Amino acid sequence: xxxxxxxxxxxxxxxxxxxxxxxxxxxxxxxxxxxxxxxxxxxxxxxxxxxxxxxxxxxxxxxxxxxxxxxxxxxxxxxxxxxxxxxxxxxxxxxxxxxxxxxxxxxxxxxxxxxxxxxxxxxxxxxxxxxxxxxxxxxxxxxxxxxxxxxxxxxxxxxxxxxxxxxx
Numbered sequence: 071x072x073x074x075x076x077x078x079x080x081x082x083x084x085x086x087x088x089x090x091x092x093x094x095x096x097x098x099x100x101x102x103x104x105x106x107x108x109x110x111x112x113x114x115x116x117x118x119x120x121x122x123x124x125x126x127x128x129x130x131x132x133x134x135x136x137x138x139x140x141x142x143x144x145x146x147x148x149x150x151x152x153x154x155x156x157x158x159x160x161x162x163x164x165x166x167x168x169x170x171x172x173x174x175x176x177x178x179x180x181x182x183x184x185x186x187x188x189x190x191x192x193x194x195x196x197x198x199x200x201x202x203x204x205x206x207x208x209x210x211x212x213x214x215x216x217x218x219x220x221x222x223x224x225x226x227x228x229x230x231x232x233x234x235x236x237x238x
Contacts, residue, residue, distance in 0.1 A: 157203035
């Protein structure tokens with residue numbers, strides 16, 4: 071088993087979808103957890119080391135931010151719509167690590183208040199459509215500090231380029 075976390079997540083996902091822990095579902099989950107990672111391993115990059123402490127801290131930060139952002143967005147949407155200041159933000163990428171950049175984009179779109187984002191590999195940035203951006207450069211700096219830097223710590227990646235203020 072060369073990807074135990076993937077195996078465990080697949081097995082747990084199967085049990086969640088089945089909504090049962092009957093023996094047949096436990097056996098199915100175990101088989102899926104063992105077989106699927108072996109089938110897709112030729113298509114996955116080699117698994118690198120992961121700093122699990124940094125990963126758990128980042129998970130806590132993201133879950134907290136999702137909770138707080140939901141409340142902020144609810145207050146914003148239920149209030150006068152004229153208060154909203156939507157803006158496209160350019161978030162420069164600090165590295166070319168595919169997993170870091172994909173997870174960074176995923177975290178950004180998971181956090182309420184960001185409507186969508188596009189990873190622009192040519193320009194080495196992520197374009198983020200923010201629902202309300204009073205201070206675009208501060209939002210970009212916050213995303214990079216709260217999510218990108220910890221993601222690079224999780225995967226042991228060093229920055230390869232410097233960023234800018236991110237205003238579109």
